[in-house]
Amino acid sequence: MRCHRCRKPANVEIRRSRTAYCAGCYPDWFRQQVQDRIDHERMFRRDERVLVAVSGGKDSLALWHTLLQLGYQADGMYIRLGIGDYSRRSQAKSEAFAERHGLTLHQVDLKDDHGFTVPDLLDTRSGKPCAACGTVKRYHFNKVAADLGYPVVATGHNLDDEAATLLGNVVHWNTDYLGRQGPVLESTHPRLVRKVKPLYRLSERETAAYAIISRIDYILEECPMAKGAKSLAYKDLLNALEEEQPGAKHRFLVGFLKEGRAAVRTGGFDQAADLHECARCGQPTTGDLCAYCRMADRGRRKAVLKDAKYGRQPIAGPELQADR
């Protein structure tokens, strides 16, 4: 296989477009794809400061690296989730990347600042904290961005993430979520910042190839709490399809965004109309307390019980609301 641009031996194959690139040309191709999506979806302007949600993994670090290479003003934010050694290693990777490139990395520590960790949020039915972890991340990335005046948060969601989410939402016919899924979630409240996904049309394999070629040191291992997660099962199914039909994931997602999303009824869901401020933290919500504060109460209760069991001094957090 030869490079589509310079005809040297290729390193990265793009099966969906029947092309390939060498290690010299590939990063430029990758960055052009990202720039094209930022422009096409009007994600952010050059004069806007972007807050990149950083996990220490390939996607978020590749995104941060790409935005800087493209000349954007991008700072990072990392959440210490408290998932044992995995969190310590991912934090170290994130900090090392920021230090190496002289960048600002904001951090939130769930345990020290909020009195619980992600392992305290295990769902009793699924035995997984993944959905709650998503709530934690969305809440804190938005809150820090709003508090510090960033107009936009960029996440490293890639084609595989988005196609797996779409498949999950179709399997369960989550029409509200289907109606909202997309590469840009506009701000609908002064305390809700715009969310964008500049990598949404690049596959995980392409993002990993960019990280390897660009010598980005990222955490390779999987989150130990994600083993058996539904999203991984959906990705496996989609990759089995991709094996037989190159480009299937891309067609599934892009076809939905172009043709299907507008046709999905959102069941009257109107995020902007019903939003007011959470009685405790002031973040936008449709209830008295926001989903994060309710979930954080559950997490703190579990953390207190765990601390008592092991004879540890609990970390003080906000007063707990009665369980609902």
Next chain:
Amino acid sequence: MRVTILPAREVKEVDARTVGDLLKALGLHRDAHLVVRGEDILTTDVRLTASDDVEVWPVISGGGD
């Protein structure tokens, strides 16, 4: 050839003519892995020999969102 599968660095001896054949022999999806020799990522058509030493990098990560 010697194949090291990351992240656990499990080592296997595998006979395969090309990178694509190697992934097939290991039962791995092409879109979920990269095969690396030295510092070079290899495309699926690259021929391999018995003396090759390659690494298989998983690229899938997951969880909530």
